[in-house]
Amino acid sequence: MPEILFAAPDRLWPAYEEHLARELAARGIDARLRRPGEVAPETVDYLIYAPGGAVSDFTPFVRARAVLSLWAGVERIIANPTLTQPLTRMVDPGLTEGMVEWVTGHVLRAHLGIDAHLAGQDGVWRNGIVPPLARERGVTVLGLGALGSAAARMLAALNFRVTGWSARPKAIDGVACLAGPAQLPAALARAEILVLLLPQTPETVDLMDARRLAMLPKGAVILNPGRGSLIDEAALLAALETGQVAQATLDVFRTEPLPPEHPFWAHPRVTVTPHVAAETRPVSAAGVIAENIARDRAGLPLLHLVDRARGY
Structure with a gap:
C-alpha cells in the first residue's frame, strides 16, 4: 500500500483531501494519504508538493518515486539542491x-x-x-x-x-x-x-x-x-x-x-491583477496527481516530467 505525503501548505489540505481520496480510489489505488509528522520520511512513496509547506529538505525521502508538484511553474522547486527525485509539474x-x-x-x-x-x-x-x-x-x-x-x-x-x-x-x-x-x-x-x-x-x-x-x-x-x-x-x-x-x-x-x-x-x-490568471483547481488537479501515481504503479512513464536542464 503506497504512502503518499501531502507536502503542501496546510491551508490546501481541506480542499484536496476529499478529491485526492476519490480520484485514487477511482483508479483502484489503495493508498494512505498522510500529512507531515504522520509518517516517517523513509517510508514515503510519493510526495504531493507545493512550496511553503513543512517539507524543504527532500534528502530523507529515500524511497520516494516522484515529487508531484501542484504548481505549473517549477523554477522555485528545481532550485532546491536536495531534490533528486523525479519531479512532475501540474498540467491541470x-x-x-x-x-x-x-x-x-x-x-x-x-x-x-x-x-x-x-x-x-x-x-x-x-x-x-x-x-x-x-x-x-x-x-x-x-x-x-x-x-x-x-x-x-x-x-x-x-x-x-x-x-x-x-x-x-x-x-x-x-x-x-x-x-x-x-x-x-x-x-x-x-x-x-x-x-x-x-x-x-x-x-x-x-x-x-x-x-x-x-x-x-x-x-x-x-x-x-x-x-x-x-x-x-x-x-x-x-x-x-x-x-x-x-x-x-x-x-x-x-x-x-x-x-x-x-x-x-x-x-x-x-x-x-493579483496572480489570478490560472489557479490550480483541486477538483481537477487531484485527478492529474492520481493518474500519475496510477501510471507509475503500472510501470508507465510519468506525465509532465520536468526536464531540469531546460527548467520546465
Missing part, C-alpha cells in the same frame, strides 16, 4: 481553462478599446472609437506549452491573426508558428497585442528588455500572465511613458504580493 485542465479565459478576456478588452468607453461615461457620444475586426489585429503569444498553445488556439478561433513563438518548433492549426532566437524579432514585430506565457529560465529572464520592447509595433499592448521575470520593469515603465507600449496588464511580478508602493499600482496605463 482547470488551470488551462482559467488561463485561456483570462487571456481571451484581456485580449478582447484591448482589441475592442473597452477602457476608453469605461473612462468616457460623461454624456459625450464617442462613436469614432471603432475597433478593427479580429482578422485585422495581430496577436503574438510567446510560449507554446500547454497554456500558450491553448490560448493561441482560442484566439485563432476568434479570427485574430495569431503568431506563436517558442524556443523549439511547434505546429498549431490556425497559428503562424515561429521558433528560436532568430525568429523572435519577427514574432514581436507582429504583436499589436503581446501575450507572455513563457516559463522562467535563464534565457527568458528580462526577455522583454528595452531592445525587444522597441521591436513591438508602436502602441502595442502587453499581457503578462506568465512569469514576472520575463519583463524588465524599468524598461516597461519607460516604454509606457513614450507610448511605445500603450497599455500593460500584468498578473505576475518579481515580488508577490506586489508592494503597495510599486509604480505599477498608480500607473494610468497599467492594470494589476
Whole structure:
C-alpha cells in the first residue's frame, strides 16, 4: 500500500483531501494519504508538493518515486539542491481553462478599446472609437506549452491573426508558428497585442528588455500572465511613458504580493491583477496527481516530467 505525503501548505489540505481520496480510489489505488509528522520520511512513496509547506529538505525521502508538484511553474522547486527525485509539474485542465479565459478576456478588452468607453461615461457620444475586426489585429503569444498553445488556439478561433513563438518548433492549426532566437524579432514585430506565457529560465529572464520592447509595433499592448521575470520593469515603465507600449496588464511580478508602493499600482496605463490568471483547481488537479501515481504503479512513464536542464 503506497504512502503518499501531502507536502503542501496546510491551508490546501481541506480542499484536496476529499478529491485526492476519490480520484485514487477511482483508479483502484489503495493508498494512505498522510500529512507531515504522520509518517516517517523513509517510508514515503510519493510526495504531493507545493512550496511553503513543512517539507524543504527532500534528502530523507529515500524511497520516494516522484515529487508531484501542484504548481505549473517549477523554477522555485528545481532550485532546491536536495531534490533528486523525479519531479512532475501540474498540467491541470482547470488551470488551462482559467488561463485561456483570462487571456481571451484581456485580449478582447484591448482589441475592442473597452477602457476608453469605461473612462468616457460623461454624456459625450464617442462613436469614432471603432475597433478593427479580429482578422485585422495581430496577436503574438510567446510560449507554446500547454497554456500558450491553448490560448493561441482560442484566439485563432476568434479570427485574430495569431503568431506563436517558442524556443523549439511547434505546429498549431490556425497559428503562424515561429521558433528560436532568430525568429523572435519577427514574432514581436507582429504583436499589436503581446501575450507572455513563457516559463522562467535563464534565457527568458528580462526577455522583454528595452531592445525587444522597441521591436513591438508602436502602441502595442502587453499581457503578462506568465512569469514576472520575463519583463524588465524599468524598461516597461519607460516604454509606457513614450507610448511605445500603450497599455500593460500584468498578473505576475518579481515580488508577490506586489508592494503597495510599486509604480505599477498608480500607473494610468497599467492594470494589476493579483496572480489570478490560472489557479490550480483541486477538483481537477487531484485527478492529474492520481493518474500519475496510477501510471507509475503500472510501470508507465510519468506525465509532465520536468526536464531540469531546460527548467520546465
